[in-house]
């Protein structure tokens with residue numbers, strides 16, 4: 001039987017997704033009618049971006065699941081009209097993209113590439129960075145993205161520690177959890193990477209107190225969510241040198257307003273939420289696999305725990 005798949009996402013190139021998703025559904029053996037324009041009562045699956053104008057799921061009485069194209073689902077987990085399973089995006093492209101972006105920015109801070117770029121002035125000033133084994137990196141959030149980044153960094157020789165809600169064991173990574181674990185992780189963060197989801201429990205996890213636990217002159221890299229950081233506390237820490245530099249990809253308000261202090265701060269790099277994009281080719285395979293599972297009566301992959309908010 002043909003399943004009706006609603007593509008509820010206005011921000012992306014529909015022509016690309018139409019091609020990749022139709023192919024992935026065919027490859028998965030699922031006969032499907034993929035459209036942006038279906039009557040709610042006839043929809044079997046909703047392929048969704050949390051930025052979509054679709055906010056009222058009440059009329060989608062037949063739909064079996066909402067399948068998010070994004071990893072971060074904080075804007076939809078609390079939607080009271082959503083009474084069906086919600087799956088988020090975990091896929092090779094998103095994980096690989098984030099691993100490359102995080103590794104690049106960690107190496108930039110570790111090697112002090114900014115110093116080299118600032119000193120192209122004819123002076124021959126050798127400045128040798130320490131080896132990775134002398135620079136401790138901490139990753140908050142050891143899920144699909146954080147664990148991949150932690151392992152890649154450990155593979156480069158950095159002593160890596162990480163923090164998650166539940167206890168973890170990851171080869172080459174010192175894993176912590178719980179409140180005491182957060183302090184221990186931050187105390188080892190010469191470079192800190194934030195890859196937590198935004199939930200009520202993670203908001204402002206980096207605040208004046210937790211910043212004070214970090215080593216003097218540490219760097220902060222945030223590709224997680226803007227709400228993880230108390231912005232005023234981070235700006236104070238940057239101004240007094242506690243934090244040497246920050247690379248920020250995500251913000252409480254996006255686009256980051258032109259007058260925001262982050263844009264003008266000499267030790268802050270702003271990137272426009274590009275740490276890792278969902279790539280149609282790989283994401284379509286995950287969506288198609290979940291629809292195949294739904295039709296076969298198998299459990300969906302990457303289900304969101306609505307109670308935890310991620």
Ligand code: NDP
Nearest residue numbers: 071072141142143144145164165166197201223224275276
């Ligand atoms: P996961 O759900 O796989 O991992 C989340 C991790 O955070 C888990 O290890 C989880 O712990 C931990 N965590 C959650 N709540 C807490 C808490 N209260 N205390 C301690 N640890 C906690 O998510 P992903 O790795 O796939 O993605 C992480 C985030 O990255 C997304 O939510 C999104 O905000 C962001 N993102 C940003 C992108 C960008 O381009 N900037 C692109 C994609 C994602 P546990 O393992 O115990 O559950």
